[in-house]
Amino acid sequence: MSGLGITVTVIIGFLAVLILRSSSWMLKTWNNLSMEELVFHIKSPLQGTNEGMIRDYIVSCLIISLVIAVVLAAIFIITKKNRMAHRISILTTLVISGLTIVLSVRHVWTMLDITAFSNNHNTYSTFIDDNYVDPSDVSIKFPEKKRNLVYIYLESMEMTYADKNNGGAFKENVIPELTQLSLDNENFSGTENILNGGTSLTGTGWTVAAMFGQTSGLPLLIPIEDNSMNTQEHFFPGITSLGDILKSAGYQQSLLIGSEAEFGGRKLYFTEHGDYNMWDYNYFKNIGGIPQDYRVWWGFEDNYLFKFAKKKLTELSSSDEPFNLTMLTVDTHFEDGYLCPDCSDTFGDQYSDVMACSSKKVTEFVDWIKQQDFYDNTTIIISGDHPTMDSDFCDSVDEDYQRKVYTTYINSAVEPENTAYRDYATLDAFPTTLAAMGVNIDGNRLGLGTNLFSNTPTLIERFGIDSINAEFAKNSRLMENLTSDIKTDDDLNISEQETVEExxxxxxxxxxxxxxxxxxxxxxxxxxxxxxxxxxxxxxxxxxxxxxxxxxxxxxxxxxxxxxxxxxxxxxxxxxxxxxxxxxxxxxxxxxxxxxxxxxxxxxxxxxx
Missing domain, CATH: 2.60.40.3760 (Immunoglobulin-like)
Known part of the structure; x- marks a missing residue:
């Protein structure tokens, strides 16, 4: 029994230290972590997670816990001959371990406000239902000469990375070219002439959700793991998105990405809503654009992306039909990004250098477009997909600073009616994109988004970020209806007989x-x-x-x-x-x-x- 008691006490001590260290590491790794984000990180696959983050957890949490366990075992064995000292050491360890576990759990519970999270998920809200504007019910009129669209999603790109004088949060600007590009064009900062960008609300904080949100005006609130829409037969078949609207208007549409389009259901979404051509990693490998055995990072890096984009834009512009080329960069994906040969060692930090490199490449690509014959009738929109998930890049950012994704509208067909600094979400990109293309939208609202070129207030300006996030965390009858066809893991367990027949x-x-x-x-x-x-x-x-x-x-x-x-x-x-x-x-x-x-x-x- 003495041996069993020692073993149990050592295990409890080990768990106490592991829970303490893990909770501390978790809250440090993901700044301003919410329960919704924690659920996302837990459910998401480890693909894209840097090995350094895993090593950091092992060293900071697991190894330290094991060392403490070994020390405790040694103490118990040494004190075993002295019955009183032995009992005191075991009792003290149990008491301290118990308190550590209770206080650690309580701290995490308070920091993540798990009570509110639990209550929200058992509560229905009519917020989305009341504020959603179905695009199929709205009069949408294109100009006589339809404008082309180049929409560039920048992986993990925030306006935060600029210096404070320009509206960022860093002492030194790591995206100077992108900063100037946004200041020279439109980001809806009005007369303040600083960076402004969209806020990533609940349900828009990962890539496929960001792309979905900016083209549908809805958060991706689904009853399955966040990147599992590729397991489904349909992707929100009941909605009308940007792709649907442009397809009906006769646009040729393409999605150009350096990874595999199937991931997260991106291929399903963009083919079902707009019949986009899929120009992804597999496509270029199969046509000989890259070697058969070539694979870096998530597929191919942004050097290839912009090279392919120039070629495809040249081809698209030779047609009489208007086009929509949607792109997604990848080099700036967390953790620490992909350091290509063109990246210079300017900041002494890999992620900063990767961001700076991306800033140059994106701006050079825009400059190339401006030199092409089709530019005069082309609107360019550049938006970060979501705030970075890098573990420590924004450690120095003040807690009161509102982190927003990088945003700029270039060569818009219209000018803003409201010259004040606008507070908006990435969801507002849906109607704003169409407005920038010269499209007239009756009522200036689509989905949950607002046309920022109009005077119509956004949902954030009306209700505030915290209130909207709280409502998004609750259940919605409309979202339940829109996701009613989604098959959960239980639904996807095909019977043995069905498998045989297949x-x-x-x-x-x-x-x-x-x-x-x-x-x-x-x-x-x-x-x-x-x-x-x-x-x-x-x-x-x-x-x-x-x-x-x-x-x-x-x-x-x-x-x-x-x-x-x-x-x-x-x-x-x-x-x-x-x-x-x-x-x-x-x-x-x-x-x-x-x-x-x-x-x-x-x-x-x-x-x-």
């Missing part, structure tokens, strides 16, 4: 096998034989997704090599997974010339010692 009419079949791990070569081999398609698949490549972790945080993609006999082989290298010994899932896909992936089947391989 397999009876496959589009692609193959015989899959695995040659066991060979420690001498450090690999196991996946063989794909007798690959047959039913004629509907224009086969371009065979790929394997390999992972062991439940959240797929270690996922690696492999291109299969075709043998002379027509079979395919993939060598899965242990070094790619840090030689972690585990059973690995292997999903085999075929890709067609349009970049579409179709699952062939799954096998398992194992890395053993």
């Amino acid at each position: 397999v009876q009419t496959p589009v692609v079949t193959a015989d899959l096998s695995v040659i066991p791990y060979d420690y001498r070569t450090g690999r196991f081999q996946v063989n794909i034989n007798n690959l047959v398609t039913n004629g509907t698949v224009d086969l371009q490549a065979v790929r394997c997704a390999v992972w062991a972790a439940e959240d797929q945080s270690d996922l690696q993609w492999y291109e299969a090599e075709q043998r002379e006999d027509g079979s395919y082989v993939v060598n899965v290298m242990a070094r790619d997974f840090g030689y972690v010994q585990a059973v690995y899932n292997i999903d085999v896909y075929v890709s067609d010339t349009m970049g579409e992936n179709q699952l062939v089947g799954r096998v398992n391989g194992e890395i053993v010692g």
Whole structure:
């Protein structure tokens, strides 16, 4: 019993330190963390999370907790011969550990206002229902000569990164070119001539939600994990978005991104609402724009993005039809960004240098557009997608400073009626984009957004940021109706019989096998034989997704090599997974010339010692 008592006490002590350190680390890593944001971070996959953040947690929390546990065990063993000292040490540890756990939980509970979060999610609000303006019910009139649109989402870009004199929050401006670009054009700061930008409200704080919000005027409040809309058959089929409106007006529309469009449901949303062409990582790899084995960061970096954008804009402008090219940069994604060869060591901090590099590249790209024949009839809109999720980049920002995304409207067809400094949300971009293109909107409101070129007050100007976020955190009958078709994890669990029926009419079949791990070569081999398609698949490549972790945080993609006999082989290298010994899932896909992936089947391989 004494040994058991020591063990239990050590475990309790370890948990107490771990909870204390973890709560402190969490609140420090994500400044001004809310419960909604915590839920998002917990549910989101680890893809995009820098290894440095994971190492920091291990060192700051896990290792320290283990060291304390070892010290406690040593103390208990040493004092075991002295019964009184032994009992006192165990009792003291239990009391201190209990208090530590209680106080840590209480502190987090208070800081995140979990009581209010719980109450909100059990309360219905009519705020969204009362203030939503359905675009299908609004008279929208385009000018006789329709203007082109170039909409550039800048990953994690905030006006915060500018210096204080220009409306930012930093001592030194790390985005000087973007700052000047916004000051020279329109950001709705009125006569104050400083930076101004959109506030990212609840439900708009990650990339797909930001893109959805700025084109639909709605927050992405869904009953599933935030980046899981790619698992659905439809993406808010009951709404009318910017893409829908432009499609009806005869626009040719395209989404250009350096990652895989499927992620987060972006492909589903932009194809269903506007029939956009998908020019993503897979597309350019399949047409030879980048090498087949090329992959950096999330796919390809912004150097490629702007190179491809110039070529595509040249092609689009040769048509008589108006166009909408929507782009998303990626180099500034957290944590610390992607340091390309063009980035200079100016600030001594990688993320600052990446932001500065992005500032130059984006401005140079805009300057290139201005030199093109199509520019006179083209509106350019540049907006950060959401505030950065980087763990420490904004540590020095005053708590009272309102962080907003970078915003500028270039070559607008209209001028603002209101010359005062406007308080607005990223949701207001929806009607404001159309207004900048010379479109007349009856009532100047679409979705939950307001046309900022008009005198109509925004929801933030009427109700305030905190009030709106509180209402967004509650349930809404309208949002429930708009998301009624979304299938949850339980809905997606297909019965065994349905699975059998689906397999009876496959589009692609193959015989899959695995040659066991060979420690001498450090690999196991996946063989794909007798690959047959039913004629509907224009086969371009065979790929394997390999992972062991439940959240797929270690996922690696492999291109299969075709043998002379027509079979395919993939060598899965242990070094790619840090030689972690585990059973690995292997999903085999075929890709067609349009970049579409179709699952062939799954096998398992194992890395053993």
